[in-house]
Amino acid sequence: MTTVREVPVTATATEPAAALLRAYVDAWNDVSHNTWGHDDFVREPVEMLEAMRDKPYEKLVRLVAIDDAHADTPSDELPLEAVTGTGVVLLPQQDNLTWAYVGTTVRPAHRGRGVGGAILESCVRVARDHGRSTLMAETEHRVEPPEGPESLTAPTGSGRVPLDDAGVRLLTKRGWDLEQVARRSVLDLPVDPDALEEHRARAARAAGDEYRTVGWDGPVPDEWVDAMAELYTEMSDAPPMGGLRVRAGPLGRRTGALARGAAGPARHRVVDDGRAARAVGPARRLHDAPGGPARA
Ligand SMILES: CC(C)(COP(=O)(O)OP(=O)(O)OC[C@H]1O[C@@H](n2cnc3c(N)ncnc32)[C@H](O)[C@@H]1OP(=O)(O)O)[C@@H](O)C(=O)NCCC(=O)NCCS
Numbered sequence: 001m002t003t004v005r006e007v008p009v010t011a012t013a014t015e016p017a018a019a020l021l022r023a024y025v026d027a028w029n030d031v032s033h034n035t036w037g038h039d040d041f042v043r044e045p046v047e048m049l050e051a052m053r054d055k056p057y058e059k060l061v062r063l064v065a066i067d068d069a070h071a072d073t074p075s076d077e078l079p080l081e082a083v084t085g086t087g088v089v090l091l092p093q094q095d096n097l098t099w100a101y102v103g104t105t106v107r108p109a110h111r112g113r114g115v116g117g118a119i120l121e122s123c124v125r126v127a128r129d130h131g132r133s134t135l136m137a138e139t140e141h142r143v144e145p146p147e148g149p150e151s152l153t154a155p156t157g158s159g160r161v162p163l164d165d166a167g168v169r170l171l172t173k174r175g176w177d178l179e180q181v182a183r184r185s186v187l188d189l190p191v192d193p194d195a196l197e198e199h200r201a202r203a204a205r206a207a208g209d210e211y212r213t214v215g216w217d218g219p220v221p222d223e224w225v226d227a228m229a230e231l232y233t234e235m236s237d238a239p240p241m242g243g244l245r246v247r248a249g250p251l252g253r254r255t256g257a258l259a260r261g262a263a264g265p266a267r268h269r270v271v272d273d274g275r276a277a278r279a280v281g282p283a284r285r286l287h288d289a290p291g292g293p294a295r296a
Pocket of ligand 1: 031
């Protein structure tokens with residue numbers, strides 16, 4: 001039987017009581033490395049902890065599955081490897097009050113023994129206990145499968161996932177429907193300077209005098225937080241949503257606030273500022289991978 005515990009929100013990520021948090025992050029990074037084959041998306045305990053602090057607009061619950069051998073070990077004495085899998089439940093507090101995001105990961109070495117199913121069940125229970133009736137979960141894939149009997153196509157008509165993927169199976173077997181597929185592109189750096197200049201010149205011709213480019217490293221400067229939140233909201237509304245019943249407002253607020261204060265990997269943004277309307281136009285975010293190529 002899989003034991004599931006909730007990760008406490010501690011004052012720091014280094015104190016003994018944060019052992020569950022550190023093990024959660026270790027397991028999560030283990031799965032991220034296995035999924036992508038690189039460490040571009042690894043997270044730090046302090047970053048995960050900050051996201052867990054209660055905010056007016058959302059509550060975040062993190063769960064861990066404990067290896068049977070450690071079922072009786074007190075939480076603050078658990079070694080990293082005692083956590084076999086993780087769960088997360090995101091509960092908006094101001095909007096989308098019937099909606100929740102849930103996520104489950106299991107270390108590759110512990111798969112196929114019911115751990116993932118048990119964590120997912122616990123996540124769903126937490127969401128239900130908070131009155132949520134519409135749930136969203138995600139699976140991640142290195143490559144998009146070709147059309148055919150081996151893949152599942154989103155009802156939007158855009159994007160497919162492999163039917164034999166463990167995450168897809170876990171969800172579809174339990175009656176979850178695929179609604180939307182999002183693609184992530186990779187930009188290997190450095191970019192050929194001639195190609196870059198060609199893009200820049202073409203963009204300048206299209207933009208005319210109406211726009212200027214604003215860029216920064218790290219958190220969004222205060223003067224741009226509201227506009228960036230609005231932009232993220234608009235961007236999240238732009239793709240076809242399938243049957244997803246989530247309004248994008250809180251997403252914008254969340255992303256804006258996170259961008260302002262969160263610790264985490266360096267993120268560089270460049271936006272076009274439509275001068276006339278003081279609105280923020282298209283944005284590019286570069287995620288700077290520690291020790292790896294930058295990905296956009
Ligand atoms: C998806 C994921 C969480 C599954 O974790 P898991 O612990 O292997 O999940 P389970 O063991 O509960 O179920 C997986 C399979 O093992 C089978 N299984 C469950 N208990 C079992 C047992 N005691 N003995 C043998 N097989 C068992 C299940 O029936 C299931 O079979 P299926 O693959 O034919 O559907 C894991 O592969 C993962 O972390 N993937 C990456 C992240 C992801 O995609 N998450 C899902 C989105 S929420």
